[in-house]
Amino acid sequence: MAETRELTCINCPLGCALTVTIDGENITVTGNTCPRGEAYGKKEVTNPTRIVTSTVPVDGGDIARVPVKTASDIPKDRIFAVMEAIHAVRVKAPVKIGDVIVKDAAGTGVDIVAARDVSAA
Amino acid sequence: MTDANTIIERGRVGILVIGGGPAGLAAAVAAKRAGVDDVLIAERDRMLGGILNQCIHNGFGLHTFKEELTGPEYAARFISQAAELRIPYLLNTMVLSVDRDRNVTIMGREIGVRTITADAIVLAMGCRERSRGALSIPGYRPAGVYTAGTAQRLMNIEGFRIGKRVVILGSGDIGLIMARRMTLEGAKVLTVAELMPYSGGLKRNIVQCLNDYDIPLQLSHTVVDIRGKRRVEGVTIAEVDQARRPIPGTEVSYDCDTLLLSCGLLPENELTRMMKAGISPVTGGASVDDLLQTDIPGVFACGNVLHVHDLVDYVSEEATLAGENAAAYVSGSTGRSAADAIVEIGVDGGVRYTVPQRIDVGHMRDSVTVRFRVADVYRDRTIAVYRGEKCLSRRKTRVLAPGEMEQVKLKKEELAGLTADEGLRVVLED
Numbered sequence: 001m002a003e004t005r006e007l008t009c010i011n012c013p014l015g016c017a018l019t020v021t022i023d024g025e026n027i028t029v030t031g032n033t034c035p036r037g038e039a040y041g042k043k044e045v046t047n048p049t050r051i052v053t054s055t056v057p058v059d060g061g062d063i064a065r066v067p068v069k070t071a072s073d074i075p076k077d078r079i080f081a082v083m084e085a086i087h088a089v090r091v092k093a094p095v096k097i098g099d100v101i102v103k104d105a106a107g108t109g110v111d112i113v114a115a116r117d118v119s120a121a
Numbered sequence: 122m123t124d125a126n127t128i129i130e131r132g133r134v135g136i137l138v139i140g141g142g143p144a145g146l147a148a149a150v151a152a153k154r155a156g157v158d159d160v161l162i163a164e165r166d167r168m169l170g171g172i173l174n175q176c177i178h179n180g181f182g183l184h185t186f187k188e189e190l191t192g193p194e195y196a197a198r199f200i201s202q203a204a205e206l207r208i209p210y211l212l213n214t215m216v217l218s219v220d221r222d223r224n225v226t227i228m229g230r231e232i233g234v235r236t237i238t239a240d241a242i243v244l245a246m247g248c249r250e251r252s253r254g255a256l257s258i259p260g261y262r263p264a265g266v267y268t269a270g271t272a273q274r275l276m277n278i279e280g281f282r283i284g285k286r287v288v289i290l291g292s293g294d295i296g297l298i299m300a301r302r303m304t305l306e307g308a309k310v311l312t313v314a315e316l317m318p319y320s321g322g323l324k325r326n327i328v329q330c331l332n333d334y335d336i337p338l339q340l341s342h343t344v345v346d347i348r349g350k351r352r353v354e355g356v357t358i359a360e361v362d363q364a365r366r367p368i369p370g371t372e373v374s375y376d377c378d379t380l381l382l383s384c385g386l387l388p389e390n391e392l393t394r395m396m397k398a399g400i401s402p403v404t405g406g407a408s409v410d411d412l413l414q415t416d417i418p419g420v421f422a423c424g425n426v427l428h429v430h431d432l433v434d435y436v437s438e439e440a441t442l443a444g445e446n447a448a449a450y451v452s453g454s455t456g457r458s459a460a461d462a463i464v465e466i467g468v469d470g471g472v473r474y475t476v477p478q479r480i481d482v483g484h485m486r487d488s489v490t491v492r493f494r495v496a497d498v499y500r501d502r503t504i505a506v507y508r509g510e511k512c513l514s515r516r517k518t519r520v521l522a523p524g525e526m527e528q529v530k531l532k533k534e535e536l537a538g539l540t541a542d543e544g545l546r547v548v549l550e551d
Contacts, residue, residue: 008324012183015324017519050329051179053191054305055277063168064280067177067193076333083305097197115177116193 007044011036020045049073053115054086056101061093061118068101069115074108081106093120125209128161129232135159136447137225137239139216139392142171143433144424144440145245146199151444152243153206157451162203162210163227169203169210170196171247173433175274178298180325184434195433219392221417241419241447244393244407245440248386248425250295256384258290260347263354269295269383276302284379288356289313290344292320292327294431294524296383301330310334311375314342314358316365319498321385321524323431344380345372353378386429396420403474404428410463411480411489412446412455413439421447428476428492431526435492458483464539467546471496471521475547480531482539489531493547495521502549504529508536509543521549 002023009016009032018031020041029041043049051073055065074082085105095101095118102112128134135157138149141164152160168174173181176192183189186198203210214229223239250268265284267275273295275281287308289296292315300310313331318341320327331338339358345367346357360371388406398415399408406427407415414421423443424436449455457463458481466475475493499521506513506529513535521527529547539545 008328010325010329012180012189012325015328015525017324050333051189052305053177053179055177055280057280063278065278067191067277069177069179069191079305079333097194115191116174116197 005045007041009037009040011040048076050076050079052079052082052086054083056086056112057090058095058118059090059092060120061095062121063118066091066095066101066118067115068112070105070108071111071113074105074110078106078108082108082110082112086112093118123159123209125161125211126232128159128209129211129227129235129237132235132237134161134237134239135451136161136241136243136444137216137223137237138162138243138245138444139219140164140171140245140247140424140426141166141169141210141212142245142247142424143173143196143199143436144247144426144443145171145243146196146203147437147440148243148245148421148423148444148447149208149210150199150202150206151441152448153208153444155445155448157448160208162208163214163216163229164210164212165215167212169200169212172270175270175277176298177277178302181433184432185437192433199437216392219396221396223419239419240451241421243440243443243447244390244415244420244422244426245424245443246389246392246426248388248429250382251385251387253382256290256382258344258347260356261350263347263349263352265349265353265378266347266380267382269293269299269381272379272381273299273302276306282306282308283381284308284353284377286311286375286377287379287381288344288358288375288377289381289383291315291382291384292322292338293383293385294322294326296381297322297326297330299381299383300336301334304334304336308379310336311377312336312358313338314344315340316343316361316384317341317523319522319524321383323524324522343367347380353380356380386425388426388429390426393422393426401428401474401478404476406476408478409476410457411477411485412450412457413443413477414446414450414455418457419447419450421450428474428494431524435526435528438490439492456484457481462540464541464545466491467544468493468548469546470549471499471502472547472549473523480536480545482533482536485531485533485536487533489533490528491531491547492526492528494523494526495549496523498522499549502551505548505550506531507544507546507548508539515550
């Protein structure tokens with residue numbers, strides 16, 4: 001018996017309405033307008049993941065906090081564990097965009113990286 | 122290259138771009154690439170990038186850069202393009218007034234109050250949020266009531282914690298993004314109340330900002346009371362009827378210390394009005410032709426000051442066009458037809474407005490993108506473009522919503538010889 005789920009693709013702001021049909025091992029996605037939508041639909045019903053973004057305090061910078069993000073998506077149920085890892089760090093200016101702020105955050109294998117430059121004040 | 126101070130001393134500039142956010146940056150980069158050496162950006166904040174600096178979430182740039190960036194990363198791409206092109210800019214600098222001859226009074230920390238005349242101006246001032254005063258919410262005026270964007274800036278740039286128990290009024294994208302942001306930072310977001318029967322935000326943000334964290338969205342609900350004198354102690358939410366009036370007996374009280382307002386954005390057009398440029402009553406922005414030129418020659422508009430966008434990618438695209446056209450204007454190469462040869466684009470069947478509002482068929486580019494928003498949530502409608510009675514294009518849609526911008530492309534060859542009498546319309550059909 002095939003199960004269908006109606007999802008909204010979150011890959012981009014277009015928010016395509018997806019229909020995912022799960023028939024045992026066989027998962028099909030319709031309603032997507034790009035390959036990312038198909039990948040999202042399949043992943044969302046098997047292993048949902050998210051990009052996590054936050055900020056980290058910077059000492060001696062021209063702004064008080066540097067925005068950071070997970071370098072790639074992480075399992076959805078690890079979001080709060082990753083947030084704890086982000087909360088545990090402070091950095092010193094200067095920071096360059098792409099700098100690794102936390103390596104292998106919360107055992108996800110994914111790094112937290114800086115999302116902008118912060119110059120020393 | 123001429124630096125900003127030299128331009129100010131000279132009192133004259135080729136193109137003045139007012140605002141250094143995504144629209145201003147893209148316009149300046151495009152103008153410079155189009156061959157105008159003399160471009161200056163005036164930015165009110167202490168850094169370039171505008172609202173993107175505080176939009177630390179991801180989801181920007183899929184159209185422009187084919188990858189998913191955070192706001193600061195998207196801004197950094199354009200800031201480095203502007204730097205490579207050595208485009209001068211002034212920070213902490215505000216344009217105080219502009220007249221129809223493009224004489225500009227400008228004030229800044231470094232330059233004081235100065236006047237400068239621009240051969241062309243690109244308006245890229247962005248928008249601001251509808252405030253509590255504009256919403257007429259009863260109750261005291263305690264601390265803890267913020268517009269969502271103000272809270273976003275305080276958290277993400279200044280590094281303050283805003284509150285622990287939060288109610289959000291309005292389901293605009295910034296409110297949805299802040300619901301997730303505050304949850305991740307340890308706050309409890311109790312509910313999001315939306316006056317309208319549909320969300321004003323993008324569907325993806327309902328999914329990843331509310332549903333992911335089990336935050337309830339209550340449509341057709343509003344805040345009817347704010348309690349607390351020094352600090353917010355609670356709010357009362359009630360259901361509203363079809364006329365958006367609170368229904369007695371539906372009030373529910375929430376104990377909270379923070380109320381965020383995400384109830385719409387207003388293009389920031391004080392300067393545009395000062396010039397007495399024509400303003401669209403629907404968008405709140407200037408009314409423009411297919412060059413994105415206002416009804417004052419040499420004054421162009423783009424980005425959220427022109428109409429509120431859903432995607433920054435479209436802002437960049439639109440601003441690039443405005444910058445290129447400003448450059449063409451300065452070099453004297455924008456032909457324009459007489460006023461009676463310019464055709465207003467009509468709207469019908471739930472299309473609220475178009476940008477541009479009018480088109481010069483004789484001088485248009487080969488293809489012009491017309492953007493618009495719809496008045497309500499519509500399912501299974503067709504977007505159609507009519508020249509007189511003749512249908513030029515049709516496109517079926519599954520769902521249209523007011524929170525999302527739509528677009529159609531007009532081709533020059535299809536519009537050859539079009540007159541105002543014949544008419545051009547963008548409509549929704551069953």
